[in-house]
Amino acid sequence: MMSPDPNTDTMHPQLMLLMELQDLRSQHRELEKDDGSAPVEREHFHIDPAEARAQLAEKISELEERLDPQVRARYERIRPQRERVVVPVINGVCYGCFVSIATATVGDQEVHQELQSCENCGSFIYVVS
Amino acid sequence: MKLRKLFTTDSVELNLESETKDEVLKELIQLLGLDDKSEAILFKTLKRRENLGSTGIGKGIAIPHCRSLVVNELRLAYGRKPEGIDFQAIDDEPVHNLFLIVAPPLEVSNQYLPVLGKIAQFAKDPDIPEKLQEIDEATQFLDLLEERAP
Numbered sequence: 001m002m003s004p005d006p007n008t009d010t011m012h013p014q015l016m017l018l019m020e021l022q023d024l025r026s027q028h029r030e031l032e033k034d035d036g037s038a039p040v041e042r043e044h045f046h047i048d049p050a051e052a053r054a055q056l057a058e059k060i061s062e063l064e065e066r067l068d069p070q071v072r073a074r075y076e077r078i079r080p081q082r083e084r085v086v087v088p089v090i091n092g093v094c095y096g097c098f099v100s101i102a103t104a105t106v107g108d109q110e111v112h113q114e115l116q117s118c119e120n121c122g123s124f125i126y127v128v129s
Numbered sequence: 130m131k132l133r134k135l136f137t138t139d140s141v142e143l144n145l146e147s148e149t150k151d152e153v154l155k156e157l158i159q160l161l162g163l164d165d166k167s168e169a170i171l172f173k174t175l176k177r178r179e180n181l182g183s184t185g186i187g188k189g190i191a192i193p194h195c196r197s198l199v200v201n202e203l204r205l206a207y208g209r210k211p212e213g214i215d216f217q218a219i220d221d222e223p224v225h226n227l228f229l230i231v232a233p234p235l236e237v238s239n240q241y242l243p244v245l246g247k248i249a250q251f252a253k254d255p256d257i258p259e260k261l262q263e264i265d266e267a268t269q270f271l272d273l274l275e276e277r278a279p
Contacts, residue, residue, distance in 0.1 A: 011166050016170065019170055019198050019199075020170070020173055020174070020177075022198055022234070023170075023173075023174040023177075023195065023196065023197050023198060023234075024174075024177060026196045026197075026234045027174075027177070027178065027195065027196065030196065036242070037242055037245075040242055040245055040246050040249070044186055044192075044245075044246070044249040045182060045183075045184055045186060045192075045219075046182065046219055047181055047182045052181045052182070055180070055181055056177075056181070059177065084234060084235075086198060088198050088201060088233065088234075088235075090201045095235055126198050126199075128167075128198070128199065128200070128201045
């Protein structure tokens with residue numbers, strides 16, 4: 001059974017926050033599109049997409065307020081240029097720009113203790129093992 | 130895409146132990162075999178989705194689902210709670226069968242929404258809940274998917 005207080009102390013809290021924001025934005029974006037999740041959510045889960053988007057937007061604003069000023073500034077800078085502020089790194093490749101990331105960056109087991117970004121596209125990165 | 134191909138016996142648990150909605154979400158997440166950090170992030174994202182409205186769609190079925198950075202491909206798990214659990218389902222009845230669906234934000238094959246719809250259709254089939262209760266082994270669950278969700 002997973003601990004009720006999951007061990008997340010090895011992850012940079014701002015990265016955790018950015019990832020939460022990213023996931024909420026994904027949900028919000030998907031509910032906007034007619035070919036996105038809105039029809040499925042409406043039909044099978046009785047969700048009102050507009051209402052759900054409003055709730056998500058409120059939560060997104062709340063979490064954005066919790067970003068450190070420097071991180072917030074970078075977040076705001078990246079967001080208009082890229083759909084995703086945090087991107088996964090899979091098999092050493094940044095999925096924001098599809099360029100290989102330096103082995104030293106992704107190979108460190110404690111990689112999530114620091115807030116890192118792709119040197120090529122500037123997106124915050126999260127290494128998916 | 131056949132639903133059968135998206136599950137393995139490791140991602141099926143026929144006797145969930147949890148007694149609360151939060152615990153059962155965590156137990157389902159564990160079936161995906163992620164690391165602790167990823168489990169914690171995924172739990173938060175699923176909870177946020179549940180806050181929009183329960184994914185308990187009635188007739189003892191729940192389909193918690195979300196997109197999350199913590200997976201790099203579409204991942205599914207199935208859990209059964211024979212005694213039922215309060216999931217704040219839309220019919221206020223206990224939930225016995227839970228299908229977890231997690232997709233990455235970027236998905237080349239775009240399977241997430243079709244699979245979500247397909248699982249919902251499968252689970253709503255009138256005799257499926259009863260058939261799910263009769264299953265004794267994970268392989269029988271996979272056989273049922275093969276037979277009823279080709």
